[in-house]
Amino acid sequence: MPHNVWRLVRERNDVFYADGRFKDDDRGRHSLGVRDRANALVVLRELDQHIADKKRIAQSANLAAQSLAVVQSTIPAGSTSPYVALSLDEGRDCYFSSLRKSFVTKGVTEKTRKRYRAAMTNFIDYARQAGLDDWRHITSAVVDEFAYYRETTPSGLRKRKAMPRTLAFEITFIQGVILKLAALKLIPPENHTEIRTVEFKESSRYSFSVDEVDAMLEHCFVTNAKRLRWLGLVILVLARTGMRISELEELRWSDIDLEAGVIRLKDERANSANGSKVRTLKSGRSRTIKLHAEIRTVIPTIERKKDGYVLHLSQGSKLDQDKVLKQFKKHVRDPLATRFPTPAGEVGFKDGVIHSFRHHFVARSFASGVPKEYVQSWLGHADSDMVNYYHSIHEQDSARQIEKLENDSINSKTPSSAAWRSAVLEQKPAATSDDVGDFERKESVQETDHEPDID
Numbered sequence: 001m002p003h004n005v006w007r008l009v010r011e012r013n014d015v016f017y018a019d020g021r022f023k024d025d026d027r028g029r030h031s032l033g034v035r036d037r038a039n040a041l042v043v044l045r046e047l048d049q050h051i052a053d054k055k056r057i058a059q060s061a062n063l064a065a066q067s068l069a070v071v072q073s074t075i076p077a078g079s080t081s082p083y084v085a086l087s088l089d090e091g092r093d094c095y096f097s098s099l100r101k102s103f104v105t106k107g108v109t110e111k112t113r114k115r116y117r118a119a120m121t122n123f124i125d126y127a128r129q130a131g132l133d134d135w136r137h138i139t140s141a142v143v144d145e146f147a148y149y150r151e152t153t154p155s156g157l158r159k160r161k162a163m164p165r166t167l168a169f170e171i172t173f174i175q176g177v178i179l180k181l182a183a184l185k186l187i188p189p190e191n192h193t194e195i196r197t198v199e200f201k202e203s204s205r206y207s208f209s210v211d212e213v214d215a216m217l218e219h220c221f222v223t224n225a226k227r228l229r230w231l232g233l234v235i236l237v238l239a240r241t242g243m244r245i246s247e248l249e250e251l252r253w254s255d256i257d258l259e260a261g262v263i264r265l266k267d268e269r270a271n272s273a274n275g276s277k278v279r280t281l282k283s284g285r286s287r288t289i290k291l292h293a294e295i296r297t298v299i300p301t302i303e304r305k306k307d308g309y310v311l312h313l314s315q316g317s318k319l320d321q322d323k324v325l326k327q328f329k330k331h332v333r334d335p336l337a338t339r340f341p342t343p344a345g346e347v348g349f350k351d352g353v354i355h356s357f358r359h360h361f362v363a364r365s366f367a368s369g370v371p372k373e374y375v376q377s378w379l380g381h382a383d384s385d386m387v388n389y390y391h392s393i394h395e396q397d398s399a400r401q402i403e404k405l406e407n408d409s410i411n412s413k414t415p416s417s418a419a420w421r422s423a424v425l426e427q428k429p430a431a432t433s434d435d436v437g438d439f440e441r442k443e444s445v446q447e448t449d450h451e452p453d454i455d
Contacts, residue, residue: 003052006044008037016040018047027051053153083136086186088124091135094186095120095177109280119170120177122150122162135181140193143178147171147195168197206352207359212340213239216332228331230314233302234324235332235357237311240292242361242379245321245354247281251310261296263289265380287380325354 004027007019014035020027032043086094096116101107108116126146132138150162150170162170175195182189208216213235220232237248247265255264265288267281281287305312311319314327333352342348358379365375 003048006048008040008044016044018044020051049152053149083186083188086135086181088127088133088135091177091181091186092120092124094184095180098180098184115169116173119173122155122170123174126150135178135187136191138174138178138187139191140175140178140195143171143174144195146174164198171195171197205359206347206349206356207363208239208349208352208356209360210364212336212349212352213357213360215336215339219332219336224331227314230312231324231327231332233298233311234319235328236298237295238354238357239360240295241289242358242365242375243289244358245319245324248311249309249319249321252308253304253310254308256291256299256310258291258296258299261291263291265289281380285380287377289378321354328354 004020004025005022006027009017009019011017011031015031016034016037017029017031019029021029030047032040032047034040034043096113099108099113099116123146126149127133127138127142130142130145132142147167147170150167152161154161175192178187178192181187182192216235217232220228220235234245234248237243237251238245241263243251243263243265251263251265255266256262257264264286265281266286302310305316307318309318313319313323333350337350340349342350362375362379365378366372
């Protein structure tokens with residue numbers, strides 16, 4: 001829905017412009033630069049959103065000023081605030097300095113720091129647009145406005161609005177920054193009031209179906225065996241073990257025990273010495289994965305290279321997850337997208353990524369009746385809720401289960417079941433009504449072909 005009311009006016013040269021000059025609210029006159037009415041409405045909606053965003057940013061600055069005034073009002077007359085100015089850059093540096101901890105003292109990983117830095121950059125960019133450059137002015141009200149801004153305003157290289165999960169993470173992170181700065185006595189503790197975010201119980205990541213995985217394996221091992229066999233091996237191992245691509249990158253021949261029929265993934269941080277590079281697992285815990293029969297069959301056909309790693313890129317170099325994803329999209333997913341079309345507006349095969357094979361593994365495990373505790377152990381999760389997060393049900397699995405219910409119902413021999421089935425077949429369909437009208441979406445736009453009279 002539009003945020004404001006506009007007059008859509010056609011000028012003498014047939015170019016449309018938006019007129020927002022009203023007695024009590026003047027948003028100015030803006031040329032839309034197009035002669036077609038449909039295109040003019042599209043441009044007008046973008047303009048309307050832009051004006052609304054600017055207004056909300058200004059409101060954020062006002063809220064910050066008001067909150068600062070409240071804090072200052074608590075300071076006795078004649079005394080000064082114990083909190084000196086803390087610029088956005090200084091507060092950012094203080095926060096990240098507080099994260100400099102070792103693995104032993106439970107410091108965050110570099111990957112986590114990277115996510116934190118991205119969230120911090122998004123918030124600081126917004127705060128500066130709102131005219132704020134002091135963490136003393138950053139309150140929960142400002143964070144709330146930041147959330148609305150990220151949710152409604154396209155940004156970044158791809159000009160996209162923030163995804164709900166990303167937004168929830170950023171809000172939680174910024175609240176954590178405020179708490180940390182308050183704990184360090186750099187800003188008033190009154191700045192923080194908890195903002196509750198939606199809890200996401202399920203993943204939005206697409207999970208490949210059995211048919212889709214089989215088609216991809218056929219594409220790599222049969223149709224393009226010479227060129228894509230290496231990628232077929234990657235897909236096979238990921239789909240049959242549930243491993244992360246980062247774990248597959250580091251998989252060594254010494255991790256595979258063919259006699260026991262298992263893969264042993266070891267987190268080596270506890271044994272690191274002299275700053276040497278060691279393998280780390282996301283969970284921080286080593287785990288054992290049962291070797292799938294298909295993998296055991298394929299292993300003898302894989303060439304063993306001197307570097308000790310099991311799988312490699314097409315040119316023989318060590319696996320790199322970014323390169324694997326790029327090649328997967330280009331040579332497997334996109335060529336098969338027409339075979340598995342995705343309905344408009346839905347998440348489907350075309351949205352699948354390398355991590356989707358992990359989701360596929362979980363879905364197949366549950367569909368096969370594997371108990372949750374085993375799946376949890378294979379994935380390396382300490383929390384069973386994370387297993388539910390990965391779990392998804394495919395249509396073909398659902399269809400098989402509903403068939404069981406249908407058979408149970410159809411085979412029912414009670415007197416009542418025979419009676420209602422006989423009756424429903426004899427009943428005629430009810431008359432349909434033709435008096436249902438269509439609802440028309442109305443725009444808050446007044447169109448005219450001449451200059452409006454402005455009060």
